[in-house]
Amino acid sequence: MITIIAQNKISALAIARATANDNEGNRHFYGSKYFITWMTPKMIEITTPRGLASYWFRDQSFPHLPKYLTLSITTRSGKDGEPMTPEANAQLDIIKSLLAKSESIIVATDPTQEGELSFRYLYSYLHCTLPYSRAIINDLTIKGVNRAISYTMPAERYDKWYNAARLRDEADWLVGVNARRALAFAAGRGTYRIGRTSASVLKMIADRNIMVKSAEQTTERHTTVAVKDRNGNIFALHSIEPNCVTANATSEVKIISVEKNESKVRTPKLYNLINLQIDAARLFGMTPLRTYEAALRLFGRKLISYPVAAGSTVPQRKYQECRKVLEKMLSYSNYASVAMANLGFAPGRGVDKSNFGTHGIVATGVPPLVLDDDMSRIYHLIVRRMYQTFSKDAVVIRSRIIAECEGVRYQWSGESYKTKGWHTLFPDTLMDTQPVPAFTANEEVSLFSAGSYTSKTSMPEDYTDATLIEDLLAIRGTINADGIAKDIVHLESSGLIERDAWGHISITTKGRLLYGIVREMKIADICEVIKMDNLMKEVTRDKISASAYDTQIKQITRDVTAEILASAKLYPRMEEDIPCPHCSEGVMKTFGRVAMCDNPECGHYVFRQFYGVTLSHSELASLINTGSTPPIAGFRARSGKTFKAQVIINAAGNTQVVSKNKSENA
CATH class of the missing domain: 3.40.50.140 (Rossmann fold)
Known part of the structure; x- marks a missing residue:
């Protein structure tokens, strides 16, 4: 069997x-x-x-x-x-x-x-x-x-999947467990469910909230000139920079340049889960979790499939299956505009090349009967994207005209189609087009009219699920897409963020308290997250050894833990300060479980709690100044037995408990 x-x-x-x-x-x-x-x-x-x-x-x-x-x-x-x-x-x-x-x-x-x-x-x-x-x-x-x-496929073919997921899981455990444990001593277990990557997302949301509240809107005055081209059509040109110079009725307008660029607008790729979550958030205000659960129900009902893995095109066999589904769906009223376009279908790009299981989602031939609202929305997005992916590219002509009048530069820009392609499938994808003015460079034309208008500078907005995911993808890359959506779900379930009626995300009171604690720490620094992401990539590509990776991840864990334990907002300072031997400029401020240099350029720290023993101030001073403590009794091994040992700072700069029978890095 x-x-x-x-x-x-x-x-x-x-x-x-x-x-x-x-x-x-x-x-x-x-x-x-x-x-x-x-x-x-x-x-x-x-x-x-x-x-x-x-x-x-x-x-x-x-x-x-x-x-x-x-x-x-x-x-x-x-x-x-x-x-x-x-x-x-x-x-x-x-x-x-x-x-x-x-x-x-x-x-x-x-x-x-x-x-x-x-x-x-x-x-x-x-x-x-x-x-x-x-x-x-x-x-x-x-x-x-x-x-x-x-x-079936050979097991070893998926070793890279396993190794990438294992490295991420172990890093999440080391950093997350130690950070939560350090916070638990001050705030209680479970109060702040902080993670290796979620703290940086919280900081991004909080920073955006602050930026939006502090932003000030300004008013700018721009001038316009209207001119006729050779065909008698009138076009309005707007000043490039704000100014107060209104052109005279007798002024001449000189055409500086006429630019036309023809570009192909490729058909969009099939949805993967993260891009489906972005569009569902943008169009329907659905959270990442709601989108995932709706997609999961569709999968369980055999309505969707994700056949494209680690490739850039849809296989011919799968394309033929998709084509039959799309032809069948033309009978539905949602896709009447597709039937009218009558473009026909062609194999297109599926998803980006990936060694880590990127999937393109498509609908199967099973009739979509009795769907709830969320399932219906997600199903419609998937079918709509299939029509677009398997259609033809659009070709757009983008024009830009630069003119000058009385020392002020003006511009006109517009777009027109050479071929509409997949843009004709649905009304909301068609662009507003304008005829291209018939001007040539260095031509002088008469001014038809002049005017001015005022405009207000655009104000930043709080993140929505869509814009937050897009920014995080741009920062961390699509390879971390699954973790990005999970971080947002985690922050919401932990009571750290909330959404308003328009889907804007803000931090809660609890979130603000946590943000106030960690905002300057490494655990909330997105650059540190990227650093760990890159370390994992290096290991999976055999560019660094597993032991070197382990050393670096554990050092990051020490740094993160020390910063939390040395937070004056969480822990009161204890005994007298000790001069820092590491930089000779700062002093080691002592807290209950760590001593840390107050020189921000140094940040040297020494833990003071090992195997159930907390070093006294004199023992801590001896460790910092001489590199070892006197022999101390009362250390408790994992077996429960007590032993006598010294704490030293080893050659790697880490604390180590040393006894005749036991030597452990702490």
């Missing part, structure tokens, strides 16, 4: 029915060839002692940097507040029993980095040795499922 492990029960049921292995057992389906079961959300994850108050509040080492990150069953709570552990345990028992009776595994989790990571974590946690291959299930139709199960 072969065990197929799906992402969820809906997918497992579709696979069971498609393969005719649909006898229902306890938390699985079975037949003559396959056992089919599924995973629960975040079933196996990096061990996080969420429920242990001793971990969060009692004296332990700072920061927490285990040599090896272990895996365990999830200890999270669901949306309803109920613990997810019992459900995960029950499902895990079924998976173990099925694997014990199987010869191999087919992985049918989501064909994404996260889907690959969830299976690999499960496989590692169970210490499984069965061979496995991957099925790329892009839709839940019978044809799509059977094709994927019959033609």
Whole structure:
């Protein structure tokens, strides 16, 4: 027998029915060839002692940097507040029993980095040795499922997906857990659910809120001149710069230059999830989570598919399937304008090339019956984009005329079509066009009329979901698209941001308090996030070693933890200051669990809490000044036994607990 492990029960049921292995057992389906079961959300994850108050509040080492990150069953709570552990345990028992009776595994989790990571974590946690291959299930139709199960891919082909997701997950854990733990000592566990990347998004939103409130609108006066071209058509030209010079009726207007540029407007690519979320937010005010859930329901109803992975064009076979769907959809009133355009279809670009599972979303041939409002909106966007993608390019002529009158420069600009292409499919994509003035360079024409107008400078606006995602994509790149949407959802669920009736995002009172604490820290610096993103890319491309990456990530974790522990807004200063030996200019200000130099160009810090022992002021001064403490009793090993040791600063500049039987980096 072969065990197929799906992402969820809906997918497992579709696979069971498609393969005719649909006898229902306890938390699985079975037949003559396959056992089919599924995973629960975040079933196996990096061990996080969420429920242990001793971990969060009692004296332990700072920061927490285990040599090896272990895996365990999830200890999270669901949306309803109920613990997810019992459900995960029950499902895990079924998976173990099925694997014990199987010869191999087919992985049918989501064909994404996260889907690959969830299976690999499960496989590692169970210490499984069965061979496995991957099925790329892009839709839940019978044809799509059977094709994927019959033609599975070698497991090693998706090692890059797993490695990229694992590196990101481990970095999120190291930075996020230590930051939240440092905040928990001051504000209480769970008060500020800060993450490695979400703090920088919070800062971007808060900075934009401040900029909008402080912006001042100004008024500018521009002048205009109207002239006739050789064909007798009148065109108005506007001054390029603000001025108060109104042209005389007898003045001549000299045409300085006439520019015409012809450019091809390529058909847009098929939607991937992040671009679908952007347009749904812009057009319908839907949050990223609402869009994702609507798309997930469409997928479960077999209405959409995402067949294009790691390629730049749609395969001919899939294109023929899409063409049949589009021809069928012409009978719907929503697409009457497409039928009138009568452009015909041609294979077009699908998505950008990617080694990390970028997908183009398309509609299947299943009739879209009885959809809720959100599903209907998302389905319409997907079908609309398919028509546009498989249409013809538009060719636009952009014209610009520069003229001068009484020392003031004026301009006219406009657009016209050479071929309208995909712009004719839907009325809202057509541009307003104007005839091109019949002028030549260095020509002098008579002034027909002159005037002026005042305009106000445009005011910045608070972020919406669409503009925030677009800015984050521009900063971090499309490879991090999934994480960007999750950060916004996380900030909302944590009560740190809110939206007004127009979809503008602002930070809440709780968000402002957190922003006031972290705004100058590394954890809220988007450049530090990009730095970590680049480190992960270097590892996946074998440009730096895993050990070098581990060293740098742990150093970033130390820096982030030290900044939070040294925040005067969270922790009161303790004993006397100690001169900084690192820069000789600042002083080491001492707090409860760290001492940090007050020279911003230095920022040197030393932790003072190790294995349940907090260094006294004299011991801390000895460590800073001489590089070691006297022997100290009372250190508590993880086994519970106490031991005597010294704390030293090693050659790498990190603190280390050294005893005859134990040596640990702290």
